[in-house]
Amino acid sequence: MAGLFHRRLRLRTLHAGxxxxxxxxxxxxxxxxxxxxxxxxxxxxxxIIPGRTITDxxxxxxxxxxxxxxxxxxxxxxxxxxxTEEVSQILGYCNSRNLAVSPQGGNTGLVGGxxxxxxxxxxxxxxxxxxxxxxxxxxxxxxQAGCVLESLSLYLEDKDYIMPLDLGAKGSCHIGGNVATxxxxxxxxxxGSLRGTVLGLEVVLADGRVLDCLATLRKDxxxxxxxxxxxxxxxxxxxxxxxxxxxxxxxxxVNVAFLGCESFEQLLQTFQLCRGMxxxxxxxxxxxxxxxxxxxxxxxxxxxPITDCPFYIVIETSxxxxxxxxxxxxxxxxxxxxxxxxxxxxxxxEEAKIKALWSLRERVTEALTHDGFTYKYDISLPxxxxxxxxxxxxxxxxxxxxxxxxxxxxxxxxxxxxxTSPTKDPNLLASIEPFVYEWTARFQGSISAEHGLGLxxxxxxxxxxxxxxxxxxxxxxxxxxxxxxxxxxxxLPDDLQ
Numbered sequence: 278m279a280g281l282f283h284r285r286l287r288l289r290t291l292h293a294g295x296x297x298x299x300x301x302x303x304x305x306x307x308x309x310x311x312x313x314x315x316x317x318x319x320x321x322x323x324x325i326i327p328g329r330t331i332t333d334x335x336x337x338x339x340x341x342x343x344x345x346x347x348x349x350x351x352x353x354x355x356x357x358x359x360x361t362e363e364v365s366q367i368l369g370y371c372n373s374r375n376l377a378v379s380p381q382g383g384n385t386g387l388v389g390g391x392x393x394x395x396x397x398x399x400x401x402x403x404x405x406x407x408x409x410x411x412x413x414x415x416x417x418x419x420x421q422a423g424c425v426l427e428s429l430s431l432y433l434e435d436k437d438y439i440m441p442l443d444l445g446a447k448g449s450c451h452i453g454g455n456v457a458t459x460x461x462x463x464x465x466x467x468x469g470s471l472r473g474t475v476l477g478l479e480v481v482l483a484d485g486r487v488l489d490c491l492a493t494l495r496k497d498x499x500x501x502x503x504x505x506x507x508x509x510x511x512x513x514x515x516x517x518x519x520x521x522x523x524x525x526x527x528x529x530x531v532n533v534a535f536l537g538c539e540s541f542e543q544l545l546q547t548f549q550l551c552r553g554m555x556x557x558x559x560x561x562x563x564x565x566x567x568x569x570x571x572x573x574x575x576x577x578x579x580x581x582p583i584t585d586c587p588f589y590i591v592i593e594t595s596x597x598x599x600x601x602x603x604x605x606x607x608x609x610x611x612x613x614x615x616x617x618x619x620x621x622x623x624x625x626x627e628e629a630k631i632k633a634l635w636s637l638r639e640r641v642t643e644a645l646t647h648d649g650f651t652y653k654y655d656i657s658l659p660x661x662x663x664x665x666x667x668x669x670x671x672x673x674x675x676x677x678x679x680x681x682x683x684x685x686x687x688x689x690x691x692x693x694x695x696x697t698s699p700t701k702d703p704n705l706l707a708s709i710e711p712f713v714y715e716w717t718a719r720f721q722g723s724i725s726a727e728h729g730l731g732l733x734x735x736x737x738x739x740x741x742x743x744x745x746x747x748x749x750x751x752x753x754x755x756x757x758x759x760x761x762x763x764x765x766x767x768x769l770p771d772d773l774q
Contacts, residue, residue: 305732306771308395311377311762314354318374322356325366329404331355340399343392344385344446345651347701348732350393352379359404361479361487361518367400368516368762369485377762380512382454383425385446387653390511390731391454394766402453405518408432416524417476417493422453422517438524441468445639453517459509461727463638466688467560467595468525471508478504479519483758493521506753511729512764514757528560528595530602534610535634536622537586541664544588547618548660548687551592554609558602561593565684566667569641572680576647577640582633584621590687591638641684641693649679650701652709654694656717657726663692666716670694673712677705691726714740730768738770747773 322330331337332354341350358364371378379397393399405423412418416438420429426447430440444450444462454460456478459471468474477492490504507515538544548562567587573579583589596602606624613619625631645651656666667683674681678696685693694713698705714724718740725734725741738747751773754761766774 305394306766306774309377309761309765309774311397311765312375313396314376314398318370318376319354321370322354322367325370326356326358326363329357329359331357337399340381340384340401341392343387343389345387345646345653347650348389348392348394350379350399351396352393352399353396355399355401357401357404361481364400364405364481364516364518365485365487367485368481368483371398372484372760372762375760375762377765378516379764380457380516382423382451382457383446383449385450386454386458386731387655387728388725388731388733390458390729390764390767394732397765400516402451402516402518405453409519411436411438412493413438415493415495416526417521418524419477419491419493419519419521420452421519422451422456424452426450426452426455433524434527437527439527441474441523441525442471445642452520452522456508456520457510457512457517458729459727461686461689461691463561463563463593463686465686466562471522472505474523475504475508475520476523477521478507478517480504480507480515480517482515483760483763487518488515491519491521495523506757509729511731511768513754513768514763516763529597530595530599531626531631532594532602532606533625533631533634534590534592534606534622535582535625535637536590536592536610536613536619537583538588538590538618539586539620541588543618544590544687545661546616547590547613550613550616550618551609554612555592555594555605558594558596558605559592559688560595561591561686562688563591563638563685564687565589565591565638565641566664566682568680568682569644569684570637572644572648572682573637573640576644579637579640579644582623582637586620589637590619591634593635638684641682641695645680645682645695645697649697649699652696652698652706653728654692654696654709654713654724655726655728656692656694656713657690657723658692658717658720659722660687660690662720662722663687663690666692666713667694669716670696670709670713674705674708677702677708689726711737711740717741732767735766735768736770 340355377397378400379393381391381399381401384391402423405421407421409419442462443464479491480488625634671681680697682695685691714737723741
């Protein structure tokens with residue numbers, strides 16, 4: 278085994294002066310020589326999960342198509358296990374038969390990572406939706422991977438706790454998928470990433486073995502932290518079946534301010550002021566540009582609650598003392614307005630108005646789907662560079678694009694750059710890529726801040742990761758999934774598939 282690793286590492290590592298591999302111009306590589314499903318295979322699956330082996334073309338259509346309707350697979354089999362043991366039996370059998378498997382949660386991914394590329398068997402966690410345990414003293418929740426994020430949030434609310442992450446897709450996405458993609462979301466500024474809040478995982482490996490790392494300890498320094506391998510691995514190393522996660526207490530006071538700025542420089546100055554004056558109660562600092570607001574108004578009929586501005590900010594505070602928090606927020610807003618960093622704004626303390634203001638940020642993705650075919654880029658950059666990419670992209674594309682918009686998480690340097698055209702346009706795509714990745718690499722950014730690589734971005738990994746790092750990823754994949762049956766064609770570049 279060590280010799281195999283050494284050979285592969287030597288072959289896949291680029292040396293000084295060597296060019297990085299050229300990404301494949303096609304959306305998907307050729308189908309690899311996996312087996313095809315036979316009647317005998319179907320009989321086995323039906324025995325293991327009776328009534329939950331789906332071949333209905335209408336049901337399969339939804340599972341074969343991604344949320345953006347930009348990637349479509351051709352799977353003829355959808356499996357819906359309910360237990361870890363069932364997942365173990367399914368993967369053990371598929372591994373022995375060399376049948377490729379596409380794990381799927383809520384299918385809300387944006388990079389083509391959650392649907393088959395060819396005829397891979399879809400393994401859905403939708404029925405693995407049980408809450409296993411909640412410790413009200415420590416705030417540690419244990420649940421199956423198929424639990425919908427919003428359902429977990431509602432469960433915790435009754436117990437005076439909240440989930441440490443919040444996403445626009447919370448009504449559909451699964452916690453297992455969130456962990457598998459290391460989703461960031463709207464609360465990362467306050468509560469950190471899932472790499473910190475996830476305490477344990479249960480994972481079924483490609484050969485059916487069950488790795489039980491479902492710890493409920495906040496501190497455990499005995500050996501390697503294996504769960505970190507699977508957080509952000511996009512279902513390529515194993516299928517997450519259960520999660521333990523540390524949940525914060527529900528804040529007693531929540532305020533949301535929606536503000537307008539004349540320039541991105543003023544927005545950044547507001548961010549600096551905000552961090553200094555709001556400190557421990559600041560839980561979110563999001564932005565969207567004027568073009569986003571235009572799309573929200575045009576396609577979703579959402580009204581702008583303040584004066585028309587080039588940039589908008591959503592600030593959320595959450596704390597334990599309503600009077601204290603409101604006083605701090607008032608002082609911050611007074612300073613921001615007096616110094617002309619902010620030209621207009623509104624504040625919400627009631628739940629209905631808070632939701633209305635948040636919808637202006639959360640529903641931008643939805644508005645974009647009505648504007649035409651969307652090219653989505655999830656970029657991490659030094660905060661001062663975030664909007665420069667949007668400006669440069671508009672100048673680069675000129676009138677070839679219908680819309681070029683920017684929004685995202687200022688608090689953690691994450692830009693969502695979206696470009697639309699009336700229909701899918703290969704010439705426009707050729708103008709966007711690799712320009713967007715070259716630009717990102719030039720400023721030491723990441724081509725995937727929180728969405729993952731999936732199918733769409735796998736070949737651009739070298740713009741963000743050193744060749745040795747990518748080669749080691751390939752070797753980890755070989756160790757855990759030697760036959761490569763789990764989510765093939767995804768995450769790793771074609772030269773490592």
